[in-house]
Amino acid sequence: MKEQLAKIQAEALSAIAQAASPAALEELRVRCLGKKGELTAILKQMGRLSPQERPAMGQLANDVRAAIEEALERAKKDLHAKALEARLQAETVDVTIPGRAVETGRRHPMYIALDEIKDIFVGMGFDILDGPEVELAEYNFDRLNAEEGHPSRDWSDTFYFDADSRVMLRSQTSPMQVRAMDSRKPPIRIIAPGRVYRKDEVDATHSPMFHQVEGMVIDKGVTMADLKGTLNMMVEQLYGKGTVTRFRPHHFPFTEPSCEMDVQCHKCGGAGCATCKGEGWIELLGAGMIHPRVLEMAGIDPEVWSGWAFGMGLERTAMRRFRIADLRLIFENDMRFLEQF
Ligand code: DAH
Numbered sequence: 001m002k003e004q005l006a007k008i009q010a011e012a013l014s015a016i017a018q019a020a021s022p023a024a025l026e027e028l029r030v031r032c033l034g035k036k037g038e039l040t041a042i043l044k045q046m047g048r049l050s051p052q053e054r055p056a057m058g059q060l061a062n063d064v065r066a067a068i069e070e071a072l073e074r075a076k077k078d079l080h081a082k083a084l085e086a087r088l089q090a091e092t093v094d095v096t097i098p099g100r101a102v103e104t105g106r107r108h109p110m111y112i113a114l115d116e117i118k119d120i121f122v123g124m125g126f127d128i129l130d131g132p133e134v135e136l137a138e139y140n141f142d143r144l145n146a147e148e149g150h151p152s153r154d155w156s157d158t159f160y161f162d163a164d165s166r167v168m169l170r171s172q173t174s175p176m177q178v179r180a181m182d183s184r185k186p187p188i189r190i191i192a193p194g195r196v197y198r199k200d201e202v203d204a205t206h207s208p209m210f211h212q213v214e215g216m217v218i219d220k221g222v223t224m225a226d227l228k229g230t231l232n233m234m235v236e237q238l239y240g241k242g243t244v245t246r247f248r249p250h251h252f253p254f255t256e257p258s259c260e261m262d263v264q265c266h267k268c269g270g271a272g273c274a275t276c277k278g279e280g281w282i283e284l285l286g287a288g289m290i291h292p293r294v295l296e297m298a299g300i301d302p303e304v305w306s307g308w309a310f311g312m313g314l315e316r317t318a319m320r321r322f323r324i325a326d327l328r329l330i331f332e333n334d335m336r337f338l339e340q341f
Contacts, residue, residue: 001042001049001057008038009064016071025075032068039065109341110211110330113238113318114193117213120237121191124230126215129192131176137166139175144254145293159197169197173214174254177290177309180216181298186305187219193314204326211314218290218300218307224257227287227308231261235284238321239263244270246281255288255309266320275325282320285312 012032019025032038043061046054107115118128137160141153152158152171159169176192184190192214200206217226228247235243244264252258263284265276272278287310292302315330322341324330329337 001045002060004042005039005057005060005064008032008042009067012068013071016068016075019075019079022076022079025072025079029072033065039068106338106341108330108338109322109324110314110318112341113321114211114213114314116238116321117234117314117317118191118193120234121215124189124233126189126191129176129180129190131173131179131192131194133170133195133197134161135168135170135175137168139178140168140170140172143178143294143297144174145291145297146253150253157199159199170194171198172196172311173212174309174311176214177216177254177294178298181218181295181300186300186307187217188307189217189219191215202328204328207315207327207331210327212311213314213317214309214311216290216307216309218295218305220305222306222308224289224308227289227310231285231287231310235261235263238317239266245284247287250286250288252286252288254291254294255286256291258286258288261285261287261310263320266323282316284316284320285310287311 012028015028016025019028030037034040039061046057046061049057122128137153141147141150146152153165155165158165158171161167161169173192173194173196176190176194180188180190180192193211195209196212197209200208202208217230232245235245246262246264247259248262250258250260261284262281264270265273265280265282267273267275268280270280272280276282287308290307290309295302295305295307315327318324318330319327
């Protein structure tokens with residue numbers, strides 16, 4: 001029995017020393033010390049020993065058990081330490097490697113220009129309105145005095161959703177004038193920026209989607225002088241003091257009189273160059289005194305109230321503000337372009 005115990009101990013200790021994983025150790029523990037293990041099997045034979053032999057053999061069996069338990073415990077700790085060491089090695093952080101730069105976003109040049117425009121008008125007491133891009137032809141045309149047959153209603157210019165030409169992508173932000181008149185009582189001071197859509201081919205100055213900012217004032221005793229004064233002030237704040245403008249007569253169905261406002265070319269100072277196509281001036285917006293019929297259709301008495309309105313192209317404004325030569329740059333989202341602002 002003594003030899004058997006010594007053999008169990010020797011075999012167990014050598015197997016434990018070779019065990020490569022916690023699972024292997026557990027298997028050994030069960031095999032040596034478990035209920036059906038080798039040591040237990042020996043202890044069951046103790047009954048056969050004489051009472052004199054028993055204490056010494058019992059003591060020996062306990063020593064063997066303790067030795068195996070201790071070896072298991074030590075091996076377990078060693079394995080654990082090795083695993084930790086391996087993990088630390090594998091997960092070493094090299095703090096000398098240069099970090100990956102975080103790319104911060106920035107505002108799009110067109111929205112920088114829009115923010116400036118908003119600031120200018122908010123500073124003069126205007127509210128900023130937002131409205132639908134899918135619009136009723138009633139608001140985009142009829143209520144703006146552009147009746148059936150008006151050339152701008154043509155299918156070749158406008159994106160319609162239905163065969164009756166009643167629902168469309170707005171071709172201008174001017175329907176926001178109607179929405180403002182319907183939802184507010186005069187005096188009214190609003191600007192309404194947003195996207196508009198027309199069937200244009202893409203080139204350096206055209207896009208089927210672009211942005212406008214609509215502006216409108218309705219009050220008592222409002223005149224064309226207020227319109228010119230306000231727009232001149234906006235232009236000076238946007239482009240710098242002393243920027244020269246001119247107002248040319250024009251026609252829009254919803255204003256009378258109507259005009260277009262040009263800004264003197266920033267490149268040539270009015271002499272004529274490639275940027276202004278030899279004109280010396282760059283067209284910036286359409287404007288005018290709100291047509292009495294437009295006020296009437298909104299239930300506003302033109303004998304009491306008068307108003308002016310304007311609609312400006314936002315891309316064009318930003319292009320002039322940041323001296324951008326090609327409209328397509330605004331929409332392409334090329335980082336090399338956008339990073340410059
Ligand atoms: N909606 C016009 C356009 O897209 C621009 C315009 C002209 C707006 C005169 C106005 C205005 O508010 O009074 O060409």
